[in-house]
Amino acid sequence: xDTGTFFLPVRELAARIRSRKLSPVALTSGxxxxxxxxxxRYNAVVTVMRDAALADARRAEKEIAAGRYRxxxxxxxCGVKDLLATKGAPTTWGAAPYREQxxxxxxxxxxxxxxxxxxxxxxxxxxxxxxxxxxxxANASFTGPGLTPWGPSFWSxxxxxxxxxxxxxxxxxxxxxxxxxxxxxxxxxxxxxxxxRPTYGLVSRHGAMALCWTLDKLGPMGRxxxxxxxxxxxIAGPDPKDASASTLGFNYVRRPEAAAKPLRxxxxxxxxxxxxxxxxxxxxxxxxxxGGTIAVTRDVExxxxxxxxxxxxxxxxxxxxxxxxxxxxxxxxxxxxPKDRHGGYAATxxxxxxxxxxxxxxxxxxxxxxxxxxxxxxxxxxxxxxxSYPIDKNFEDVYPGISGGPPLIAAxxxxxxxxxxxxxxxxxxxxxxxxxxxxxAFSERTLVRLGNAYQARSDWHLKPPPVA
Amino acid sequence: xxxxxxxxGRRRFLKTVGLVGLTSTLAPAMQALAQxxxxxxxxxxxxxxxxxxxxxxxxxxxxxxxxxxEIVKRRYGQHLNEGQxxxxxxxxxxxxxxxxxxxxxxxxxxxxxxxxxxx
Numbered sequence: 244x245d246t247g248t249f250f251l252p253v254r255e256l257a258a259r260i261r262s263r264k265l266s267p268v269a270l271t272s273g274x275x276x277x278x279x280x281x282x283x284r285y286n287a288v289v290t291v292m293r294d295a296a297l298a299d300a301r302r303a304e305k306e307i308a309a310g311r312y313r314x315x316x317x318x319x320x321c322g323v324k325d326l327l328a329t330k331g332a333p334t335t336w337g338a339a340p341y342r343e344q345x346x347x348x349x350x351x352x353x354x355x356x357x358x359x360x361x362x363x364x365x366x367x368x369x370x371x372x373x374x375x376x377x378x379x380x381a382n383a384s385f386t387g388p389g390l391t392p393w394g395p396s397f398w399s400x401x402x403x404x405x406x407x408x409x410x411x412x413x414x415x416x417x418x419x420x421x422x423x424x425x426x427x428x429x430x431x432x433x434x435x436x437x438x439x440r441p442t443y444g445l446v447s448r449h450g451a452m453a454l455c456w457t458l459d460k461l462g463p464m465g466r467x468x469x470x471x472x473x474x475x476x477x478i479a480g481p482d483p484k485d486a487s488a489s490t491l492g493f494n495y496v497r498r499p500e501a502a503a504k505p506l507r508x509x510x511x512x513x514x515x516x517x518x519x520x521x522x523x524x525x526x527x528x529x530x531x532x533x534g535g536t537i538a539v540t541r542d543v544e545x546x547x548x549x550x551x552x553x554x555x556x557x558x559x560x561x562x563x564x565x566x567x568x569x570x571x572x573x574x575x576x577x578x579x580x581p582k583d584r585h586g587g588y589a590a591t592x593x594x595x596x597x598x599x600x601x602x603x604x605x606x607x608x609x610x611x612x613x614x615x616x617x618x619x620x621x622x623x624x625x626x627x628x629x630x631s632y633p634i635d636k637n638f639e640d641v642y643p644g645i646s647g648g649p650p651l652i653a654a655x656x657x658x659x660x661x662x663x664x665x666x667x668x669x670x671x672x673x674x675x676x677x678x679x680x681x682x683x684a685f686s687e688r689t690l691v692r693l694g695n696a697y698q699a700r701s702d703w704h705l706k707p708p709p710v711a
Numbered sequence: 712x713x714x715x716x717x718x719x720g721r722r723r724f725l726k727t728v729g730l731v732g733l734t735s736t737l738a739p740a741m742q743a744l745a746q747x748x749x750x751x752x753x754x755x756x757x758x759x760x761x762x763x764x765x766x767x768x769x770x771x772x773x774x775x776x777x778x779x780x781e782i783v784k785r786r787y788g789q790h791l792n793e794g795q796x797x798x799x800x801x802x803x804x805x806x807x808x809x810x811x812x813x814x815x816x817x818x819x820x821x822x823x824x825x826x827x828x829x830x
Contacts, residue, residue: 370737373737374737374738375737377802379739400738401737401738401739402737402738422737422738423737424737424738425737425738425739426737426738428738429738429739430738454737457825457826549809549812549813549815551809552808552809552810552812552813553813555805555806555809556806556809556810556813558737559806570787571786571787573787573789573790575790576790582798584795585791585795585796585798585799586802588783588787588791588799588802589779589783589799589802589803589805589806590802590806591783591786592779592782592783592803592806593806593810594810596810597806597809597810597813599824600810600813600814600818601813602824602825602826603818603822603823603824603825604813604818604822605824605825606822606823606825607817607818607822609825632739638739652738
């Protein structure tokens with residue numbers, strides 16, 4: 244199979260599969276081979292599900308041949324971050340103490356992907372415990388440091404490191420990642436793929452490793468905004484097994500771009516002043532490319548609130564509670580990153596009052612951000628202030644003096660808001676840069692519309708990294 | 712609202728510890744759409760700590776942090792070596808400072824935690 248096929252968007256693959264120009268079995272076989280041969284170069288894969296995937300692909304092929312086409316994910320290979328419970332494979336949470344862990348049920352997201360006909364090929368690598376113990380370098384998983392296919396001495400980002408690298412390297416057309424505070428957006432940026440962090444509650448968390456019950460979200464990482472929307476429409480929706488699941492679903496039909504009122508885009512004050520020069524230049528070029536589809540207002544004041552301390556208190560308290568047995572037993576010493584081996588202990592003494600104060604701040608925070616969204620449809624910023632980090636340094640030792648300004652990742656997560664990250668060029672060391680759009684709760688359609696508009700005017704999302 | 716220079720310094724430190732990930736974040740917050748609403752100017756590299764480079768002076772370890780560290784030592788000391796305990800003490804200090812920021816007077820009695828109990 245031509246290598247280019249592995250870098251095609253889901254929509255294009257689906258069209259070929261439906262018209263029987265592309266065999267799901269052949270596509271799945273190719274992805275399995277790439278997962279097995281290229282995956283290890285980037286420490287992107289935990290478990291390849293070869294037999295199960297081939298069986299699913301054969302079933303899909305038969306169904307499609309018999310005229311029972313389920314939709315655009317039917318016969319499409321995929322991977323999931325290894326924090327989703329999956330029958331027939333270990334679910335390791337990226338952490339050595341759990342490397343033999345197995346569940347006898349599928350997470351709701353896995354069930355829904357299977358129902359849509361997607362072919363689950365692999366459990367993908369991740370930062371141990373989704374970063375909940377406070378890791379400070381890339382080597383924070385028992386599968387080794389995640390590497391971006393754009394530069395093998397640079398980090399893939401985390402904590403959804405495997406999904407980012409696997410999509411970027413054309414090992415699978417799309418993957419499912421998770422985000423508590425930045426874990427979909429960051430690897431999307433560092434790996435040059437498109438990532439959609441949904442509104443909190445839009446996608447069921449049932450069967451996903453819990454780190455922070457009030458912050459965790461699952462979402463798609465793929466080639467394009469359009470692909471992410473296709474995947475989101477398959478996995479979103481109510482779920483009685485998750486009390487936090489919304490009653491809303493997400494139906495998506497891509498329509499041709501039509502003349503419409505420009506979307507009002509706010510660029511908060513401080514988001515570009517101290518970022519890397521290429522990040523700033525690519526961000527400005529992206530806004531320019533969108534032309535008349537957006538009306539940009541710059542230097543919008545971001546609400547001054549304790550964003551950082553709030554997310555730290557919530558992650559600290561909920562994470563310490565979720566992994567109390569691991570911390571108290573001392574088995575955290577089996578974790579890979581030295582900081583993770585002691586990072587949970589301080590959090591066990593976090594006062595209940597501090598946690599509740601952080602939770603009380605979330606109301607005023609949501610109201611302050613909602614006030615901004617009364618004047619703007621979307622907030623835009625570089626997804627990350629820098630390109631990826633070299634893997635041989637602690638995070639605090641790279642790129643001194645660089646800052647992204649207002650804490651949009653913390654704020655977006657505290658308020659449960661959706662965000663879309665898209666590649667928008669190359670920066671230092673030929674590594675990808677990325678633009679992010681943040682919208683009000685349940686504004687995924689608007690974000691995808693904007694994403695489609697941008698990606699119709701650029702081809703960064705289609706550029707493969709220099710992989711063999 | 713009036714804020715004392717000490718309080719402002721503390722706020723700046725807090726924002727900076729968010730930047731350098733002294734406390735837990737899931738994707739590293741540093742240099743991203745990061746934790747500082749008013750990013751401090753970069754400073755000289757001495758002392759060579761990330762907080763110093765970002766323009767904030769790391770605070771002394773408070774007596775409260777030392778006291779909490781003793782509790783950690785009593786409860787979990789068998790799992791931690793001296794260097795790790797010192798790191799835990801610094802994390803406790805950062806969490807104490809974070810807690811102070813969360814006690815900002817702007818919250819009112821009507822601001823309930825953003826969780827709802829259902830009977």
